[in-house]
Amino acid sequence: MKNLVVLVFALFTLTAFGQKKVEEVIIQTTAECNECKERIENKLNYTKGVKFADLDVLSKKLTVKFKTKNITLQEIKTIVSELGYDADDTKANQEAYKSLPECCKVAGMEHTEGK
Amino acid sequence: MKYLLYLSFILFSFGSFTQVRGIVYGSDTLQKSKIFGARIVLLQNDIKLITDEEGKFEFNLPKNLPDTMVIKAMGYYPDTLFLGKEDRFSNFQIVLYSVQLIPEIVVSYKKGTKSISKLKSLLVEEISSDELKKAACCNLSESFETNASVDVSISDAVSGAKQIQMMGLAGVYTQIQMENIPYLRGLESAFGLNSIPGTWVNSIQITKGTGTVVNGYESMAGLINIEIKKPDEMEGLFVNGYGNIFGRGELNLHSGMHLGKSKKWSTGIFAHGSTLQAKLDQNNDGFKDIPTGYNAAFMNRWSYHGNRFETQFGINTYIDEKVGGQLNFSRSLPITTQSAYGVLNKTKHIDVFAKTGFLFKGKPFRSIGILYNVKYQETDAIFGLRNFKGIEKRAYINAIYDDIIGSTLHKTRMGISAVYADFSQNQDSISDDRLEIVPGVFGEYTYTGIRLVNVIGARLDYHNLYGAIFSPRLHTKYTLSEKTDLRFTAGRGWRVPNYMIDNLSLLATGRTWVAPAEIKPEISWNIGGSIVQEFKFLKQKASIVLDYYYTFFENQLVVDRDVSKSTIVFTNLADKSYSHSFQAELAFALSKTIDVRAAYKYLDVKAIYNSLLQAKVMVPTHRGFLNLGYHSRNKRWSVDATGSLFGKSRLPLTLLSNGLSTTQNESFVFPMISGQITHVYKKWEFYIGGENLGNYTQNNPILDAANPFSTTFDATRVWAPVMGTMIYGGFRYSIPHKELKKEVGNL
Numbered sequence: 001m002k003n004l005v006v007l008v009f010a011l012f013t014l015t016a017f018g019q020k021k022v023e024e025v026i027i028q029t030t031a032e033c034n035e036c037k038e039r040i041e042n043k044l045n046y047t048k049g050v051k052f053a054d055l056d057v058l059s060k061k062l063t064v065k066f067k068t069k070n071i072t073l074q075e076i077k078t079i080v081s082e083l084g085y086d087a088d089d090t091k092a093n094q095e096a097y098k099s100l101p102e103c104c105k106v107a108g109m110e111h112t113e114g115k
Numbered sequence: 116m117k118y119l120l121y122l123s124f125i126l127f128s129f130g131s132f133t134q135v136r137g138i139v140y141g142s143d144t145l146q147k148s149k150i151f152g153a154r155i156v157l158l159q160n161d162i163k164l165i166t167d168e169e170g171k172f173e174f175n176l177p178k179n180l181p182d183t184m185v186i187k188a189m190g191y192y193p194d195t196l197f198l199g200k201e202d203r204f205s206n207f208q209i210v211l212y213s214v215q216l217i218p219e220i221v222v223s224y225k226k227g228t229k230s231i232s233k234l235k236s237l238l239v240e241e242i243s244s245d246e247l248k249k250a251a252c253c254n255l256s257e258s259f260e261t262n263a264s265v266d267v268s269i270s271d272a273v274s275g276a277k278q279i280q281m282m283g284l285a286g287v288y289t290q291i292q293m294e295n296i297p298y299l300r301g302l303e304s305a306f307g308l309n310s311i312p313g314t315w316v317n318s319i320q321i322t323k324g325t326g327t328v329v330n331g332y333e334s335m336a337g338l339i340n341i342e343i344k345k346p347d348e349m350e351g352l353f354v355n356g357y358g359n360i361f362g363r364g365e366l367n368l369h370s371g372m373h374l375g376k377s378k379k380w381s382t383g384i385f386a387h388g389s390t391l392q393a394k395l396d397q398n399n400d401g402f403k404d405i406p407t408g409y410n411a412a413f414m415n416r417w418s419y420h421g422n423r424f425e426t427q428f429g430i431n432t433y434i435d436e437k438v439g440g441q442l443n444f445s446r447s448l449p450i451t452t453q454s455a456y457g458v459l460n461k462t463k464h465i466d467v468f469a470k471t472g473f474l475f476k477g478k479p480f481r482s483i484g485i486l487y488n489v490k491y492q493e494t495d496a497i498f499g500l501r502n503f504k505g506i507e508k509r510a511y512i513n514a515i516y517d518d519i520i521g522s523t524l525h526k527t528r529m530g531i532s533a534v535y536a537d538f539s540q541n542q543d544s545i546s547d548d549r550l551e552i553v554p555g556v557f558g559e560y561t562y563t564g565i566r567l568v569n570v571i572g573a574r575l576d577y578h579n580l581y582g583a584i585f586s587p588r589l590h591t592k593y594t595l596s597e598k599t600d601l602r603f604t605a606g607r608g609w610r611v612p613n614y615m616i617d618n619l620s621l622l623a624t625g626r627t628w629v630a631p632a633e634i635k636p637e638i639s640w641n642i643g644g645s646i647v648q649e650f651k652f653l654k655q656k657a658s659i660v661l662d663y664y665y666t667f668f669e670n671q672l673v674v675d676r677d678v679s680k681s682t683i684v685f686t687n688l689a690d691k692s693y694s695h696s697f698q699a700e701l702a703f704a705l706s707k708t709i710d711v712r713a714a715y716k717y718l719d720v721k722a723i724y725n726s727l728l729q730a731k732v733m734v735p736t737h738r739g740f741l742n743l744g745y746h747s748r749n750k751r752w753s754v755d756a757t758g759s760l761f762g763k764s765r766l767p768l769t770l771l772s773n774g775l776s777t778t779q780n781e782s783f784v785f786p787m788i789s790g791q792i793t794h795v796y797k798k799w800e801f802y803i804g805g806e807n808l809g810n811y812t813q814n815n816p817i818l819d820a821a822n823p824f825s826t827t828f829d830a831t832r833v834w835a836p837v838m839g840t841m842i843y844g845g846f847r848y849s850i851p852h853k854e855l856k857k858e859v860g861n862l
Contacts, residue, residue, distance in 0.1 A: 046796075057148065058169075
């Protein structure tokens, strides 16, 4: 019995160590301009569990560091999608995408009517 | 087989060496971004390609040279470049301008809070509003604390006036502009920096040396252009409250909004109020260390963007009342009934400005811009029994015509300007009334090659009192490599001195003023150059800037405190008066969150004082500067620390109350340390900081403070802070602008 308890305890601590407390990921988004950067960062930086969110406008890559205990990667991707942007394989929420300003829509920085 | 490999390798590398590559960016006033899918066409060789997702392109240099390369992208004006045999190693950085802009707007892009704009031919330092927040500056005189190029100093220990210096030369030799309209001239050059609150400022551009001829003739040491927040881009609502341990309180408010359905009109309202009522005397000399009083400012500006016409116009007013001097001086009682020494300062102005821009259909590089300005200014100052009263009425107009010759390789700017200024100045019993009417004509030609940018300009102004004065200017930029820029500048500038207001602080002394026999224009030449080198350090972007400028005067109104110990002599000097200024500035990042900026400045400023070539007083020869900034990755916390070390400077030999002369005629080396912590929470920002954290003060800044009405009283021998450590705190609340100008394609 004592051995079983020790074994269970050991397994438990092993799994606890195996799971990382803080993760840092890079998510590919469809953010086009500085305004998109501000929207995504401002939303995530004040979300519980997120340590920081930093979007590089040129590559559209979003770096997020978060506490796995408070939030999951999928939840973060959902937040990005609900703002109107793709997050890796999670597609943008269509309603949110439609309400974005012109420059934030896909290829918004080039495809404009020249005068 | 081996030889075949070598041969193919050589051929391959040869092939890659004849590749031409580049990046295409698109720009509007807010930002610059790479364009994916921009089209590049070589006209003669019939080569067509498009840029990739990174905006990059490359192709083999064709045989049929020279050729013309046209770059096009939807929503931007196309650009044309010359392609020649020398472009075998070329790496182009092409910027296309959005159809939203009129071509005269100067482009600058953000590369961190302070950046050197590489696209401009002049060396222009840009201070963005983020940089301004690093030291909670309240007004413009406090905005240069984290900048090594501009020095701010107090000129006397009683009036609280702050003056700037560039290259060791007095602030009056730096032209200060508000959105390209000359500002802070004439009567306002003494205390005017206090009239622009820091929160109104969007960015500041600092140019060393003579600026372009388009802006006028008065930039001799440099040019500082202040861009105020624009109604179509500024916050919907912004509120800032500030307080410090000396009892100063400030409130700033501004709001901008678009009007109507078409969103072509927008307006902004700005308000500011500041007060200091506590009497402080930390050094126990019987004098207030800082004057009490209040100031208030208000501005309303409008903006209209049409298809072929644009305009901006507005009005601003300012009032400032300060009471300094001895603690027992009362403002409400007449001066003649009091035995206490008092300093009174009353400044007010009202200013109306407008800018109109006209575009031509089908010709994106042709435009006409006209600037208008009308101003009324009153300055009254009393220092003990000495006084100054001045009224200035000014009108200014500047019309600029922009065009190109053939292609964008050759750009021209030409125009006419006129200044009308009516001065009425009285200092004790001396009068300096003057009416100035200065019409002028100017022209500027810019050649933009692949590596070389050359700006040649000249202006001819006809002053009603002094005749015609010619000011040529030359600015050259050579791109040595993708990461190295070389610049050279040479030019002539001039101004008509207002010796009374330019040196108002010098009334805070018992020394007699000896007025100049006649007033002649001050004329100077400035020659200099700079190297901007970018490199990578610890995998982050870093840069080093080295610059050197030599300024010499053909004629200058010199302030001579060395002729005798009891006078200040103002005289026209057509003899040696010069300034050598060398500055080295290094900027790098220690990590993604920590930025470092270090600078060293060497100044050698001399003129003929009392018939001897001597150093100008109170200009330190050496200055060191270090700024560290930490910004957390989640953008919620910022910590900034700035340290400056000021070297020794010469002090004027002065008579003491016991009949002997001062024995300490050289200032000491001293540090100035400041720091600030800012916390951001959604729409709120809270900050707390301190200045003069080293608590360094000058011992006895006021000579003979016990006898302020004697000839040995002198409050102008100030070279270090008068007040000790100051702690401040404040908050900012802002709501972003609803319809930001990013609605590209909606107009």
